[in-house]
Amino acid sequence: MAQFTLNINQKDYSVDVDPQTPLLWVIRDVVGLKGTKFGCGMAQCGACTIHLDGAMTRCCVLPVSAVGDKQITTIEGISQNNDHPVQQAWITEQVPQCGYCQSGQIMSAVALLHENPEPTDEDIDKAMHGNICRCGTYTRIRKAIHSAAKDMSYGKVN
């Protein structure tokens, strides 16, 4: 066991865990933020997607000891009131079905739009390739990303 200080959603958490523990389980079961999901344990499905210093990261394969002082953002940290433009677009387009993969989908989409504010369909396909949705909400996700992109660029112009 070892002590780590994790900065999650701009708040410091001190945890005492096995250094090899994947960050996913620390976030979920030690810190108690359950929005980040377990789907495969080998970075194949994207359900565990978070941001490390803003970059899209699959935390089910990342040992907690490898985080260092990087800032962690989870689904709970992207907005206060579910009002991030990507979340709003998700609700408007009625994306979720079972909803289990959607935290990861949204985190991937937020990272994509941060890097590429006006993605094409091909850009979206590429960026979202690591996220599986077994319910098959892909067409709505694509639509929601385009509509969030419009909202976000509108915000910038004004």
Added chain:
Amino acid sequence: MEKSTNNLPLNRRRFLQVSGASGALLALGFGTSAITREAEVYKINGEGVFGAQLNPFIIIDPEGKITLMNHKPEMGQGVFQSMPMLLAEELEVNMDDVHIVQAEGHKKYGSQMVGGSNSVRGEWEPLRKMGAAAREMLTLAAAKRWKVDPTDCYAENGKITLKKKTKRKSLTYGELVAEAAKLDVPAEPALKDPKDFKILGQPLPRKDAPMKCNGEAVFGLDMEVPGMLYASVERAPTLHGKVVSYDEAAAKAIPGVKYVVKAERPVFTYNFEGVAVVADSYYAAFQGRKALRVQWDLSGYDEIDSRKIDEGLKSLQSEEGFEHETKGDFADAYEQSAKTLEAEYQLPYLAHSPMEPMNMVAQVKGDQCEIWGPTQSPQWALGDLTQYLGIPEENIKIHVSFLGGGFGRRAFNDFIIEAVSIARQIDETVKVVWTREDDTQQGPFRPGTMHQLQAGFNEQGAPVALKHKMIGQALAFQWPDADKSKIPGGVMEAINTHYAIPNFTTRYVPYETQIPVLWWRSVYSSTNAFAHESFIDEIAHEAGQDPLQFRKEHLKEQPRFVKVLEMLEEKSDWSEALPEKQGKGVAIAECFGSICGQVAFVERNDTGQLKFKKVIAVIDCGMTVNPDTIRAQTEGNIVMGLTAAIKDPIIFRGGRVMQSNFHNYQMVKMDETPEIEVHIVENQEKPGGVGEPGLPPLAPALANAIFNESGNRIRKLPFRMDKV
């Protein structure tokens, strides 16, 4: 439902309520006389709800807050919205004003099973009656207060209003609930005329959408119970392996590991063994599991091998099995045919792969049991647990979370019994977490099938004889008391015997293996429709007819099929010829009370690569509750049907499943998803299923489109898009 009156807020008046009924009628709480009792805080599935309960589904707070119970497990299919919509329509309340609570598993709700696309079709009347009964009780309470006849009052928007123009007045449901709760529950409340519906048929936004966008929705894996431990179960590398020995000391040497116990998982007549490592964190449990080094007896299961299954299915082709439907004399007509056509179709075993791996939290304290998690069938769980633990139903509490996908897998309760088998040995609360590998490899699986099809044509080239023989495992034959002397129900789903071919026969030949099989989204329709609708395409082609016109002509006695085909024809511009290197295909199937037809479009690019461009779906599911959910479910079915058509099968070798995780058991992702258009037939037919009927037509429509483009007939799934 627990009640705790001592939690009552002091500033609230106390009210009376009608208790939930008991006994069998119950389900609906009708025909029971009122038992007055003070209003309470109901603790439902962990949430406190204050108010008076008019029936098991409706609780109204004196200040007017309306709580509607969703009694069906929500696994993506939209019951969290559609069930309350049925209540709200008749109760005359606005969906924006209601609070929805996920009910726990309890017999007072009637059947809570979600499967067979049955929620809306099964609850269309019962839940509306619950809403209507409450509305009538509230109306009567107002009429009594005003000393008028109830027919002089009407319910709207959470209020009862007096019709009389001169003294128009109204009372809110909150103001009336105390008196209403003292009244008898009407046995036959009047239902609204569908033309007066305000909510049903509207594409209202789902109330569970926001909480699924910010991480708040609680799935099984998110359940927290104070003091809870975590378990990971080492399972046999082959199906059916037996535990010989394991290194308990090595597992217990991992910091955090507290217990090592054997687990059991009953699956039909089998009892699958495992070794559970229980620890204070999931990671420790998983590390302990790896340290176990279980020695297994794997002998005797070599027959579980896909090559042997293929041989076994083929060897049954000479059998005739059970008759399903017969018209005319196939044998004679086939014999006399001027031309014949024969084809063999085959589909693979598949895993369900919901995104949330299987899991359950379980606690057994003395003769009390409590579970928390994602199940499609709370009451079956109740029955299974009663039997397994030998305790009465009243001693079992079932808390239902959101389900991270189900697809049939979570209707089977082996994973619940396994969790309970562990919990009762350690006398602690434990969350059992399956790995994705466990989920992929342990089954039960969608059964693979083989189909033998034959058609005969007369001198004019018209089809006069058709035979479809399905060979595969029967789900129903797996139960210990199965009657194997009759054709099992459901095995011939989606084999469309409406096609007007004068002589036909459809038959089923059971195949048995030690592989446990299970319902998988759309069940046998997921396999049968591919074989049947592809072969209908072959027949149309052989007859020199357009495949869509052929279907229309041969289904002309079935107006609902014809309507779906006509809409498809129009929406897809079917009659317009496609440019070179493009193809289109059509398929139509009936599944769980609805008819869905699809037209698929494919296009080959300059490098010869084929792309699935677009699919247009038309669904006739009768009267609708939420059209947007119908569209969403059909979109999802198309993607799941596509994964089944073009992605990995489950392959068995020497008793083992060769696939393990999403790297070698792949799913369709966004880049392979075609453009999808869904149209809903508007009619007043009784509601049909929605969660599954969109899946069966996808594979045959796509395969027929590929034939149209390339002349290459696909008769075996899965196939690879880059190889056709």
